[in-house]
Amino acid sequence: MQSHRSSQHPPEGNSPLKIVVLYLLGGLLWFALSAWLLQLVPDMPLLGSAFLNLLFLLISASLLMLVLRTRHQQLRGQRLRLLADEQRYRKLYEESPQPMWICSSQEKRLLSLNDAALALFGYTMAELRMKPLQQLVYEKDQYLLNLHLQPEQHYEKAGIWRFSDDKGEIVFLDLVIHQIQFNEHTAKLVIANNLTDLIRTEEEKLRIHNELHHYKKALDRSAMLTVTDLEGNIIDINSKVSEITGWSRHELLGQNPRVLSSGHHPKHFWTTMFHSLQHGQVWRGEVRNKTKEGQPFWIDMSVVPVYDEHNQIYKYMGMAYPITDRKMAEIRSEKIHRELMTFMYKASHNLRGPVATLSGLINVAKMEVQDPITNQYIKLMGERANHLEFTLSELIAITKVKQEDLSLAAIDFQALIDDVLLSFERSIRDGGISVDVAIRTTTPFSTDEKLIRGILFYLIDNSIKFRNNQNPRIRVAVDEQSNGVLMTVADNGPGIDPEIQDRIYDMYYRGHEKSQGSGLGLYIVASIVERLCGYITLDSSIHTNSGATFRIFLPNDLYLRRNLPEKDMLPLQSEN
Known part of the structure; x- marks a missing residue:
């Protein structure tokens, strides 16, 4: 920053008027003293009088030189102090984290900018120096230039202005304007406080608030919203709850949601929900409730725990959609x-x-x-x-898969596979089929044995029917997984065309010209896998002669007990 005139003044005792008065008084006093000394020696010779006058003159000159030297030192000290102050002000201006700039009062041209202002606007000093301030002020705020940069205004809080940086983005600055002397001319020192982040945050908060308002409005029209405290007492509901249940807001506040219970669900249904919520998990389920008049209605409900600023659960929020018609x-x-x-x-x-x-x-x-x-x-x-008899047997098998209750028991895979292979003993012997069985499990696995037997029977039957005529092989494996087992049945037959692999599990679908069955085998396998909450995959290609490899993942009985209705399960049987 170039030098500008300080507002400091010399001390009152050293003003020029006082110095002149002091010199006059001193001169008069000296002349009076000289006249008095001359009267004491009236008969002094002329040479002695001239010498005395010369002495007086030298004394006067010495005194005057002493006074002038003292004054010069005072002025020099003041000048050094002013230069030091200017250096400090210059450093404060240039290194201040607040954006500052100086512009002329009349033309409103930029004369100087500090580093913070250059960084804020994204320009260099050469690009902005002597450019009009109008170049930076946002178009719709340029009327403020004439309003706040008048020469007669010495200090003013100009408020929040919008500026444009080098990327065209809006920057919000709160301005304070001081009038100063810069290079012997009146100028304006502008100190800016950058409020961009704060205003952007407020705008984002307003946007989020408006979105939440619209979301809430949409939810109120379509979903039931219920908020409870940690004890389960209702602390807030929306209008949809009153519309569906027939209970008013005043009647439900402070009540436990049990007032809506229809008694349809068993105790463990609610125990599971509360256990999930207390562990910070989201719970979702289909719930049958009743209205104030006792009429049943169904909802698809999700309940989430709500956390405070200390990451502690302090309430629960439930959102439900009426599904009575669908149910x-x-x-x-x-x-x-x-x-x-x-x-x-x-x-x-x-x-x-x-x-x-x-x-x-x-x-x-x-x-x-x-x-x-x-x-x-x-x-x-x-x-x-x-x-016909075989088809009837398969139809009966389908009805059993679909309707019979599960009977969970520990599975001896080796004995079960051997028993299934025994039923194909003649076909395996006559076909010269090599069978490889590998059981790699250490933890007992429990599920429905008769359904596992069905999976193995139909997959091995398929492998035998569509075997390779030269060196046919079948591989059956069971591998332990972290939460279940992976069963594999593979052969080296002709394989299954990828174009039909999506349809092989359809009822009555036969995708091979050699197939003479009913088209129900793989449908039954897929139905069993679905009933046991597992999944099945097929890896096969007709071009690589790699045969078909079916992999079936089955979860353990703990998963089944959590995810199947109570009516579908019988007590776990012991190995004995």
Whole structure:
């Protein structure tokens, strides 16, 4: 910053007027003293008088020189102090973290900017020096230039102005303007306080507040919102709760949500919810409640714990959507499904008797009829009867998978796999199939044994049917996982075309020209896996001759007990 005139003044005792008066008084006193000394020696010779005058003159000159020297030293000290003050002010100006600049009062041109101002605007001194301040002021705030930069205004809090930086972004500055002398001209020193972050934060808070207002408005129209304290007492609800339940806000505040309970859910249903919430987890479930008049209604409810600034849970917030219509449709659909399953089971079961009788009669006919042509027809009838009996068995298996309760017990995989392979002993021997079994488990695993048997039966049956005619191999493996087991059934057969792999689990789908089955085997496998809350994957390609590899992950019984309805499970059986 270039030098500007200080507002400090010399001390009052050293003003020029006082110095002149002192010199006059001193001169008069000296002349009076000289006249008095001359009167004491009236007969002094002329030379002696001249010498005396010269002496007086020298004394006067010495005194005057002493006074002038003293005054010069005073002025020099003042000048050094002013220069030191100017250096301090210059350093404060240049190194201040607050943006500052100096502009002319008349033309409003930038004369100087400190480093903080240059960093704020993103320009260099060369780019801004002698440029009009209008270049930085935001277009809509340029009227403030003439309002606050008048020469007669010595100090003013000019308020918040908007400026544009080198990137065109808006910068909010709170300005204080001082009038100073800069290079012998009147100028304005502008001190700015950058409020951009604060204003941006306030704008963001306002935006969030408006969004939350709109979200709340939308939620009030579509969802039920309930807030409870840690004891479960209701402390706030929205209008949708009153609309659905028939209870007013005044009636529900302070009440426990149990006032809405229909008694439909068992105790452990609510225990699980409270346990999840107390451990900071979000809970979600479908709940059947009742209105004030006692009418049942269903909601899809999510409850979340709310934390305070100390990361402690201090209330719970529940949001629920009415799903009564959907739930009633599901109940009706489930009823129809159960009725169809029951019908299919009973019809299949009732048909097995006549089919078994028909098979027996066909076998008797084979033994008694000697005509070759007739025997050929009897053989075809026998094959169709066997196929029908097998299909009925699979339909019965489907109904059992869908409807029967799970019976969880510890599984002996080695014994179970050996037993399943025993039922294919003749096919394995006649086909020359090499079977490799690997069990890699150390922790007991519990699930429904008859369903595991079904998975193994249908997958091994598929591998035998679609085996490789040269050196056929089947691999069965069970590997322990952190929360379950991974079962693998692999073969080296022709494989399954990737284009049909998404459809192989469909009912009655047969994707191979060699397939002579009912198209229900893999559908039953997928149904069992779904019932046991697992998943199945297939790795196969018809181009690499790598066969088909089915991998089935099954969770342990603890997972099943947490995720299946109580009616679907029987007590865990012991290994004995």
